Amino acid sequence: MASLLSLMTGVRSGNAQTVTLESLLGEMADRDAAAQWPALGYTCKEVSSHDPRKKDPADPAGWHSNEDYGNFIRIETNEDRREWVILDTVGPGALTRFWAPLNADKDQQIVRFYFDGSSKPAIAVKLNELLSGQSFVRPPLAFVSWNETDLRDELKPDYKAPRGVGADLYLAIPFAKGCKVTLDQAPFYYCINYRLYDPATAVRTFTMADYASAKNAVNQAGATLLADPPVVDNNLNKQATLAPGEELALDLPEGSAAVRNLQVQVLPADAPQVLRSVILQAAFDGEPAVWCPISEFFGVGARLHAAQDWCQSASTNGTFSARWVMPYQHSGRVTLKNAGNKAALVKLSGSTRPWTWNERSLYFHANWHCQLGIKTRPMFDWNYIRIRGQGVYVGDTLTVFSPAPNWYGEGDERIYIDGEKVPSHIGTGTEDYYGYAWGMAHYFSSPFMSTPERDGTTQEDWRGYTTDSRLRLLDAIPFRSGLKHDMEIWDGADTQVDYAVGTFWYARPGAESNRAPQPQEAAQALKETAGPLAH
Secondary structure: OOOHHHHOOOEEEOOEEEEOHHHHHHHHOOHHHHOEOOOOOEEEEEEEOOOOOOOOOOOHHHHOOOOOOOOOOEEEEEOOEEEEEEEEEEOOEEEEEEEEEOOHHHOOOEEEEEEOOOOOOOEEEEHHHHHOOOOOOOOOOEEEOOOEOOHHHHHOOOOOOOOOOEEEEOOOEEEOOEEEEEEOOOOOOOEEEEEEEOOOOEEOOOOHHHHHHOHHHHHHHHHHHHOOOOOOOOOEEEEEEEOOOOEEEEEOOOOOEEEEEEEEEEOHHHOOHHHHHEEEEEEEOOEEEEEEEHHHHOOOOOOOOOEEOOOEEEOOOOEEEEOOOEEEOOOEEEEEEEOOOOOEEEEEEEEEEEOOOOOOEOEEEEEEEEEEEEEOOOOEEEEEEEEEOOEEEEEEEEEEEEOOOOOOEOOOEEEEEOOOOOOOEEOOOHHHHOOOOOOOOOOEEOOOEEEOOOOOOEOOEOOEEEEEEEEOOOOOEEEOOEEEEEEEEEOOOOOEEEEEEEEEEEEOOOOEEOOOOOHHHHHOOOOOOOOOOOO
């Protein structure tokens, strides 16, 4: 059986590469792929059931409308069936993410995938079963995002998908000439991400026969994504008690190399403030690349709870690990800085491996933006980051503090690529962007997204801290000249909230963002709720 790594670049046909199911699975599970400009050019696109009045950012009433359900492209008749079309695109591409809530009223709803202009669907299955991992796609490539510390639980034969929560399909589904997705009942909420490759790209269209033939590769990808992070013998280690304002630095080996594991340890007794006040910084070849508190860099947020995804891990013993690949040409430096007002015992360690730098190599970046006391009225778009240059956006971690029990996450993502006046990515809610539904799970870990245990445990009380991470593997967003990512502030209460987001991206040398260090915000004492939380 060919390894996933060898499959990553696709099947060669003459001098060209062909995108296949196997090559996409290999790309998904290859960490080095994220640190390189895509070998086969593509654009990441999105369709969703968002309110059609969201057409013009200059029109507040329409732009902040919130009837994000029941919307579709058209209704057509196929073999005497009425079908609601929710995606219709032309060109070579691949579906990379399909999200929808599990609604009992839709248990019998059939989703159909038509490829390359065919009048016959290549896939026709129950939508709820497909997206929840109960059909031919199994976890982790399809799963329910609900209170799972280990997604392998959903592989057990007696697992029953809970209701009213998000279901996520991450199986890559390639097509050569076009793709149409339909439902045989009126749609509810949905969001689909897909790639459109450069027109000359060769793609082998998905068939169920090919899927059966690729079963070993599918299983191997799933096992790789679900495997516990490897134990790494870090070749760089330092430890110190940092007084306020002090730094602990690791100078990376000279020459072309890449950081492949980065670990930080703190004393659990110093949490939670140490999570926000200890800052991870990095520069590669003299370019500042990372400035982010460990709270968002490692996906843990403001509480010392466990969480894990493909690139980030947090443990209750105060150990945090990151598996982003971070290449450099000549030199690099990684530091921890204590921006707080109390001393902190920290340990910083990492491992590097050789890297061949070329015209496709990208620097890793992680930035942080925090705003305290955000007024939730009127609704507005809060900027995660604005990037100038060429690169790939690969994920983010959002921490929200709410003093009100009302649900705050109705706001949609708006992602503008390469100078778009209207964003090509508009979703249906903050929780939907992070793969949930009807509010967030109490806790969840998967390769693609995670949330450590949040303060509130009911759907009626959202006071305190909630943290959510989304990693973009095959749904990463390439940009040629720049990217802007906003998140709409659409809260159920007229109140004030705190937002802090870590953003993760790769870019060619010279790229810049609008996110400067915010040491004063990082040093602020973390707020606490007044009164007991609902349980």
